[in-house]
Amino acid sequence: MDNGAGRGIFGRMSNDTNIAIVGGGLAGGATALALARAGLSVTLLDAAPRAVLDDPAFDGRSYAMALASTRLLRNLGLWDALEAHAQPMQEIKVTDGRVGDAAVALGLHFDAAELEEGPMGYMIEDRHLRRAMLDRLDATPGITIRNETRVTGQSVGDSGATLTLADGTTLSADLVVGADGRQSGTAQRAGIGRTGWDYPQTALVCAIAHERPHHGVAHQLFLPSGPLAILPLTGNRSSIVWSERRGLAEEIDRLSDAEYLSVLRPRFGDFLGEISLAGARYTYPLNLTLAQSFTAPRVALVGDAAHGIHPIAGQGLNAGLRDVAALAHVLTAARRRGEAIGSDAVLDRYARWRRFDTAALGMATDLFNRLFSNDSALLRTARDLGMMAVNRLPSLRRGFMREAAGLNGDLPDLMARDMT
Amino acid sequence: MTLPRDQASVDPAEVAKFEAMAAEWWDPNGKFKPLHEMNPCRLDYLTAQIAGEFDRDLSKPQPFAGLRVLDIGCGGGLLSEPMARLGAEVTGIDAGGENIPVARAHAEAQGLEIDYRHTSAEALVNEGAVFDVVMSLEVIEHVSDPAAFLQVCAALVRPGGLFLCSTLNRTPKSFAAAIVGAEWVMRWLPKGTHDWSKFRTPEELAAMIDATGLETVDRKGMVFDPIRWNWSLSDRDLSVNYAMAAVRPA
Numbered sequence: 001m002d003n004g005a006g007r008g009i010f011g012r013m014s015n016d017t018n019i020a021i022v023g024g025g026l027a028g029g030a031t032a033l034a035l036a037r038a039g040l041s042v043t044l045l046d047a048a049p050r051a052v053l054d055d056p057a058f059d060g061r062s063y064a065m066a067l068a069s070t071r072l073l074r075n076l077g078l079w080d081a082l083e084a085h086a087q088p089m090q091e092i093k094v095t096d097g098r099v100g101d102a103a104v105a106l107g108l109h110f111d112a113a114e115l116e117e118g119p120m121g122y123m124i125e126d127r128h129l130r131r132a133m134l135d136r137l138d139a140t141p142g143i144t145i146r147n148e149t150r151v152t153g154q155s156v157g158d159s160g161a162t163l164t165l166a167d168g169t170t171l172s173a174d175l176v177v178g179a180d181g182r183q184s185g186t187a188q189r190a191g192i193g194r195t196g197w198d199y200p201q202t203a204l205v206c207a208i209a210h211e212r213p214h215h216g217v218a219h220q221l222f223l224p225s226g227p228l229a230i231l232p233l234t235g236n237r238s239s240i241v242w243s244e245r246r247g248l249a250e251e252i253d254r255l256s257d258a259e260y261l262s263v264l265r266p267r268f269g270d271f272l273g274e275i276s277l278a279g280a281r282y283t284y285p286l287n288l289t290l291a292q293s294f295t296a297p298r299v300a301l302v303g304d305a306a307h308g309i310h311p312i313a314g315q316g317l318n319a320g321l322r323d324v325a326a327l328a329h330v331l332t333a334a335r336r337r338g339e340a341i342g343s344d345a346v347l348d349r350y351a352r353w354r355r356f357d358t359a360a361l362g363m364a365t366d367l368f369n370r371l372f373s374n375d376s377a378l379l380r381t382a383r384d385l386g387m388m389a390v391n392r393l394p395s396l397r398r399g400f401m402r403e404a405a406g407l408n409g410d411l412p413d414l415m416a417r418d419m420t
Numbered sequence: 421m422t423l424p425r426d427q428a429s430v431d432p433a434e435v436a437k438f439e440a441m442a443a444e445w446w447d448p449n450g451k452f453k454p455l456h457e458m459n460p461c462r463l464d465y466l467t468a469q470i471a472g473e474f475d476r477d478l479s480k481p482q483p484f485a486g487l488r489v490l491d492i493g494c495g496g497g498l499l500s501e502p503m504a505r506l507g508a509e510v511t512g513i514d515a516g517g518e519n520i521p522v523a524r525a526h527a528e529a530q531g532l533e534i535d536y537r538h539t540s541a542e543a544l545v546n547e548g549a550v551f552d553v554v555m556s557l558e559v560i561e562h563v564s565d566p567a568a569f570l571q572v573c574a575a576l577v578r579p580g581g582l583f584l585c586s587t588l589n590r591t592p593k594s595f596a597a598a599i600v601g602a603e604w605v606m607r608w609l610p611k612g613t614h615d616w617s618k619f620r621t622p623e624e625l626a627a628m629i630d631a632t633g634l635e636t637v638d639r640k641g642m643v644f645d646p647i648r649w650n651w652s653l654s655d656r657d658l659s660v661n662y663a664m665a666a667v668r669p670a
Binding site: 014039159333334336337338339340343344345348349352373 | 446456459460463464467475478479480481501502503504505506529531592600649
């Protein structure tokens with residue numbers, strides 16, 4: 001007898017879809033793929049119009065994907081399309097540098113040769129990731145994509161949630177996943193508050209082409225004004241993420257490309273030879289925003305909707321994908337057991353899993369930034385001694401590397417192993 | 421399948437009371453919190469045993485379609501509902517008459533069809549009912565004559581069918597965990613919920629099951645980890661909670 005999630009009794013209609021995902025960005029797309037893989041029906045709602053697929057121009061945006069995140073992409077079937085465009089990060093060099101300091105004597109050095117799993121991660125350009133994601137979403141049965149669809153209301157009942165859409169129609173689901181970013185309307189409608197704070201800094205992001213090869217080395221320089229990361233892209237190109245005091249960043253942002261490069265150049269020296277811009281320039285005021293809860297009845301948040309962190313170590317998308325993998329893990333197990341996937345008992349397991357990880361990451365990132373953005377002689381000595389200790393102790397160094405690769409902690413199935 | 425549709429004759433105030441009780445049964449942080457915490461582990465055991473015995477694939481929708489499942493001591497329906505959601509035709513019986521409308525109210529709100537009855541296993545035997553799967557979890561330690569109770573359960577299993585049960589072992593550790601820990605210290609359970617001397621060891625339980633004509637085929641421990649705060653199945657540690665599976669030879 002067929003009496004499961006597909007159909008109700010007593011004349012009651014069952015929900016239109018198992019999962020309604022609000023937000024069609026990378027976190028929302030990954031959630032759709034991961035949950036469809038678990039056999040759930042998924043409707044992906046995006047307020048934006050459908051992205052133009054054949055727009056291959058590089059816009060300068062890219063992601064430092066930790067190894068655990070690339071495993072997820074592999075399990076979601078994206079890797080075949082991405083591999084040719086992914087630049088492995090074989091080494092990470094951390095330098096406590098002041099502009100003009102020549103020596104890198106007290107730098108930290110992490111080499112993937114010490115890590116059995118391989119490279120610590122890959123640099124992937126936004127255009128390739130988005131395109132692979134859209135292609136895969138289109139090719140996956142069980143996923144319905146609705147573009148230009150805005151959610152205006154959200155209510156919760158005994159057996160699901162109902163979304164009201166801007167065109168006046170409704171959509172009922174066993175569970176609503178909010179993947180709608182830092183200003184998540186899903187969280188707001190569910191009554192989930194937010195905490196957070198602004199940093200007096202702005203991140204400047206651009207891609208550069210350079211004369212000499214980077215050999216797959218990622219550099220993290222801690223300058224008095226804030227951190228600067230040089231992350232290797234394919235070919236002789238790198239992505240630059242660079243933080244400055246807000247006022248100064250605004251001034252730099254107004255400069256011409258040539259003037260911009262002349263400010264950037266002395267900040268990391270000339271080890272890559274001549275540099276030029278290889279895409280658009282971006283600025284992001286730095287702030288941290290945490291949802292006070294990952295879940296509400298019939299609602300789960302993923303990605304920036306749950307936690308928008310300082311992008312200091314490229315951990316924003318990685319943390320978001322970890323949410324996706326954990327949610328998929330919990331819901332896959334629940335479905336196989338016959339549990340109601342949107343029930344409080346099931347959602348509690350997701351919330352408990354992610355709450356600790358995220359609070360710790362937000363705090364560590366914040367502390368790291370405060371410690372390394374300070375030019376006091378005392379702090380400088382303390383961190384130099386700390387770096388020396390890390391360099392001298394292989395076990396501690398491997399610990400940091402596994403953390404950077406996203407391999408520490410309780411890993412969800414989709415990040416723990418190859419499941420293709 | 422007969423559908424209990426006697427709610428029509430029920431006074432609305434009574435319905436409201438049952439809905440409140442249903443909310444209590446199904447509140448993961450309420451009175452039945454320990455049962456909710458244990459439930460995923462119990463379901464992992466039940467679903468794996470059923471899927472194995474009847475060759476069903478749990479990654480498919482409705483894997484238990486066509487199986488008749490009896491849940492003895494169904495309470496609020498914490499096991500009956502998942503079984504129904506997996507496609508089984510579920511009958512839930514409970515000696516506590518107040519649980520039946522509670523379970524019905526909740527299943528109805530979930531859009532699930534489950535035949536809940538306030539009756540005894542003996543009465544079902546007298547009706548000549550048989551099932552593909554008979555399950556009775558955390559019940560044996562509460563009945564006065566376990567051997568006789570197991571005879572009745574076994575009589576409800578069709579040839580080639582499966583019997584699943586779980587209970588508490590009689591060990592110093594189970595006394596510490598179930599009586600001192602759960603009842604006295606943590607107050608998870610009302611004092612006097614369990615009588616330790618009524619607990620049966622896996623060997624005693626297996627002997628009682630085998631005496632009914634069923635053959636025990638599997639036993640596993642259900643172990644609580646207070647650090648990770650979750651339950652998991654164990655092949656080795658059956659010292660406190662454990663589950664057992666038996667089949668009636670075809």
